[in-house]
Amino acid sequence: MSTTVIQVENISKSYILKHQNTERYTALRDVLANKIKNIFNSVTEPSGLKSEEFWALKNVSFEIKQGDRVGIIGRNGAGKSTLLKILSRIITPTKGRIIINGRVASLLEVGTGFHPELTGRENVFLNGAILGMNRAEIKKKFDEIVAFAEVEKFLDTPVKRYSSGMYVRLAFAVAAHLEPEILVVDEVLAVGDAEFQKKCLGKMKDVSGEGRTVLFVSHNMAAIQNLCDKAIYLKNGQIQLIGETGNVISTYLKGSLDNSSINLADRKDRSGNGIVRFQLVKLKDENNNQLQAFQCGNLSILSIQITFQKNSVINNLHIAVGIDDKYGNRITQLNSEVTNDVLSINDTTNSIDIVMNHLPLQPGSYGFTLFSTVNGEITDWIQEAGSFDVEAGDFYNTGKLPPDSQGNFFIDHQFIVKHTERMSL
Amino acid sequence: MSRPLIIIEPGTENSNYWKDLWNYRGLFYFLAWRDILVRYKQTVIGILWSILRPFITIVVFTLVFNKLGNFPSDSGVPYAIMVCAGMLPWQFFSNAFSESANSLIANSNLLTKVYFPRLIVPASTVIVSLIDFFISFIILIGLFFYYQFIPDWKILLLPLFLLMATITAMGTGLFIAALNVKYRDFRYIIPFIIQFGLYISPVGFSSNVIYNHENIPQFLKYLYVLNPMVGVIDGFRWCILGGDITLHFTDFFTSLAVSILFLFVGIWYFRRMEKSFADVI
Numbered sequence: 001m002s003t004t005v006i007q008v009e010n011i012s013k014s015y016i017l018k019h020q021n022t023e024r025y026t027a028l029r030d031v032l033a034n035k036i037k038n039i040f041n042s043v044t045e046p047s048g049l050k051s052e053e054f055w056a057l058k059n060v061s062f063e064i065k066q067g068d069r070v071g072i073i074g075r076n077g078a079g080k081s082t083l084l085k086i087l088s089r090i091i092t093p094t095k096g097r098i099i100i101n102g103r104v105a106s107l108l109e110v111g112t113g114f115h116p117e118l119t120g121r122e123n124v125f126l127n128g129a130i131l132g133m134n135r136a137e138i139k140k141k142f143d144e145i146v147a148f149a150e151v152e153k154f155l156d157t158p159v160k161r162y163s164s165g166m167y168v169r170l171a172f173a174v175a176a177h178l179e180p181e182i183l184v185v186d187e188v189l190a191v192g193d194a195e196f197q198k199k200c201l202g203k204m205k206d207v208s209g210e211g212r213t214v215l216f217v218s219h220n221m222a223a224i225q226n227l228c229d230k231a232i233y234l235k236n237g238q239i240q241l242i243g244e245t246g247n248v249i250s251t252y253l254k255g256s257l258d259n260s261s262i263n264l265a266d267r268k269d270r271s272g273n274g275i276v277r278f279q280l281v282k283l284k285d286e287n288n289n290q291l292q293a294f295q296c297g298n299l300s301i302l303s304i305q306i307t308f309q310k311n312s313v314i315n316n317l318h319i320a321v322g323i324d325d326k327y328g329n330r331i332t333q334l335n336s337e338v339t340n341d342v343l344s345i346n347d348t349t350n351s352i353d354i355v356m357n358h359l360p361l362q363p364g365s366y367g368f369t370l371f372s373t374v375n376g377e378i379t380d381w382i383q384e385a386g387s388f389d390v391e392a393g394d395f396y397n398t399g400k401l402p403p404d405s406q407g408n409f410f411i412d413h414q415f416i417v418k419h420t421e422r423m424s425l
Numbered sequence: 426m427s428r429p430l431i432i433i434e435p436g437t438e439n440s441n442y443w444k445d446l447w448n449y450r451g452l453f454y455f456l457a458w459r460d461i462l463v464r465y466k467q468t469v470i471g472i473l474w475s476i477l478r479p480f481i482t483i484v485v486f487t488l489v490f491n492k493l494g495n496f497p498s499d500s501g502v503p504y505a506i507m508v509c510a511g512m513l514p515w516q517f518f519s520n521a522f523s524e525s526a527n528s529l530i531a532n533s534n535l536l537t538k539v540y541f542p543r544l545i546v547p548a549s550t551v552i553v554s555l556i557d558f559f560i561s562f563i564i565l566i567g568l569f570f571y572y573q574f575i576p577d578w579k580i581l582l583l584p585l586f587l588l589m590a591t592i593t594a595m596g597t598g599l600f601i602a603a604l605n606v607k608y609r610d611f612r613y614i615i616p617f618i619i620q621f622g623l624y625i626s627p628v629g630f631s632s633n634v635i636y637n638h639e640n641i642p643q644f645l646k647y648l649y650v651l652n653p654m655v656g657v658i659d660g661f662r663w664c665i666l667g668g669d670i671t672l673h674f675t676d677f678f679t680s681l682a683v684s685i686l687f688l689f690v691g692i693w694y695f696r697r698m699e700k701s702f703a704d705v706i
Binding site for chain 2: 097
């Protein structure tokens, strides 16, 4: 029987959001000013600032057994990083309790504490100490770390002169040689080249092979699928599903597909100045009928509704839609700047339709990211805004399609047999 | 291998705090080592800065207070040595205080990404200042040779007063460091405290100037000894200058009591705020 190493009971974490307060830190001046204001109008509104409680995590409970490799997935702002930070004891929860049995090492960022002025050698020791290794441990592993990072030649060069690839490799190498009972890893594989990422995933698999427990946050579904045997799906700070990885991933990917129009009005995880905001996305066919899913080969319309200030005319709008496959890899982009489409909108604007004449996508699930600019300034940007399904269709007008495993795209093509022409005398 | 059991709950005191602090002594050592290594990187004269800065200040203070201001020295000791005996602990205090007070912000990336007892960060910066102190001690030895001055046995008690300076710097440093995380105003207050402190501490002059002055009302003299650095500097002079200099014991213990009080208040406040550092920094 494997023992429980992490037991999370009803963890919640709340933050007080102050609106209208754009400064990142509090100034004593503001506090004093508010205190004085409060004296005068303590009966009426407390102060000009509206504060609102925001629950980054709400009543999260789960158990993790020794040797489990658990992936945590969810959209940006779902509470994944907050959860990892609480597990790593960096922040304390507002409510609830966690019992951890074993030494936790957390890797929330590659190269935490690296000092640019110090050499590679010095940084290995420093970073090791920061991650919780003692001197003897680091010495013992030093050669292994350096070999893993492939930076032998530059050990005595300050890391500020490293290429970013070398920097990341060295930083990850230190972390990969930690030997804690529990390893907590946040989206760190997003850096480094593909080959190194593979190496890191392999290393993490080895780590858990030795009976250690790994908690892993990533947006890269392929990596989660590859590494983890269990997964937790977080949505708006709450657990949506825990279970076998494949199951959880497919639920997550279908998450926003419950109905065919994707409502974006309440999304908080967006950036941009808000002059133009994405409101709703619908899938439509050539006759403007709303669809549940696209069919490949058909004329397909991604219809985007936006909001902007009444009575204004915006001439220089650009919209880009990034499309990801089910593993979160970007496969293509639809971009009005590339197509030279000039988008002008005014009060009579109903929606902006992206018309794809002959949809060349393999059947499956696709996620998308929405991005817009006006006069070069970002107005709205929602990563992983939603997803859509593509169903099998008759792309080649033959009633046949290549098997699923053969990539994401269809290309219009034909086969032609050519003969060498005989010279006639 | 024994597995530590960690319980994370809101509000409760971490009962293993001091044990944790001990377990993380390796990190403490490495952070201090990092700061020392980085300190004079890409400088031409490097470590000489640790000597040059206090030395120039000593020369200026001696000229201004002694030659221009005609301040008396303590019982015939060369004025430069007297200034030096005050300047060394003062420089140590001001370095240690400002470094530790700014240390949490300077290391904010660590605070938000890794767990360790936060006390390590300001504490390790004090070590760096301590090293600087030992280096600048060379100036005093140089002055001994120059003036052919021989200190007596009391110089052996110097570590005790150095400890008192450390306590003072730690206490005030921790307090301000914790405040600094939330209110960045203190970033601007720190240099002011140091500048102000230089005027109310007997760095360029002897404490006896204050004690023996007839026109200074008694309550101001009481106020004067509440400054822990007065006790530290008087103690340093008592050790280094030797001879018939007396330490005013009631005054000294007042200073000592205040500095210990600072330490307790500093640690108490730091620990109270520590849990929310990563949230607000």
